[in-house]
Amino acid sequence: MARWRSRRSVKVYSSFRDGYGVPAVPWKRTTREGLSSDLEDRLTQLHRHCADQSSHLRLGRLLHRLTHSDPGVQESALAELELATQLIRARVRVTFLPESKTRSADLECHLGRDRFLVEVTAMVGSAARRRMPLRGIARDEEQGEEEDRGVILLHRILARIQQKAKQLADYCDPVVLHISIPRADLQSGKSGRPEAIWLDVKVLSGAVTVLLTSLRHLSAVLISLWDVEPLPSKAGTRLANVELVERPKSQRTHPRVRMLIHNPGAASPLSERQAEVFLQLLG
Secondary structure, three states: OOOOOOHHHOOOEEEOOOOOEEEOOOHHHHHOOOOOHHHHHHHHHHHHHOOOHHHHHHHHHHHHHOOOOOHHHHHHHHHHHHHHHHHHHOOOEEEEOOOOOOOOOOEEEEEOOEEEEEEEEEOOOOHHHHHOOOOOOOOOOHHHHHHHHHHHHHHHHHHHHHHHHHHHOOOOOOEEEEEEEOOOOOOOOOOOOOOOEEEOHHHHHHHHHHHHOOOOOOOEEEEEEOOEEEOOOOOOOOOOOEEEEEOOOOOOOOOOEEEEEEOOOOOOOOOHHHHHHHHHHHO
């Protein structure tokens, strides 16, 4: 006599090109709760483009993090989804790498037969740091305060590059690190509207270039700054390995400053086609 299983115990599976089955993600029902239509469109596009098991599981976790109470978790997931969508629109084949105890890159990308990796990170500061007062700032002079905040931000960007570079040292293919900074004042505990942070982008690009010469496994660094004020340039010279785009304040849907800094001493530099893809992301 046949044995029947209760309907409540039946599990739903979704099939993938590799033939494996994993529990299906309740995509549409989940994305309708508290997410913008633009973000839903990006998630749907990624879900269709990335048909492998690893990507679907990773997208399910990213979807959960978008509704997390910690802004750092939210911004990190958002930055990863945004960059993956932009790469797909540039006709790059993107796969989300599985999360593991061994730290690795976030995205595996193929452009034709060429392969490159991308690591995505967002800098928002911990909750404890955001409540701390700013130290080492000239309170008496407003211009000095703005300049010091820019220097603090610059040093934090360099520290983040060094930190992330440690987990990417084992790759032989080109590796790009993307740093998204939605709010530049990572320690401000003031309520109300944050003050503008003036940043010398040429000094930043030069400092990152010098740092990259000691990190030969990194091919390039892509930095997106959303709310900084670029200091006026005093010189017409620029570094040949740096591509920079500045936008007016009115374009709030795009970063205020976005720069691509190639590593002049990279062991595996970006190919010409790969570099063109990241130049498209700047525009």
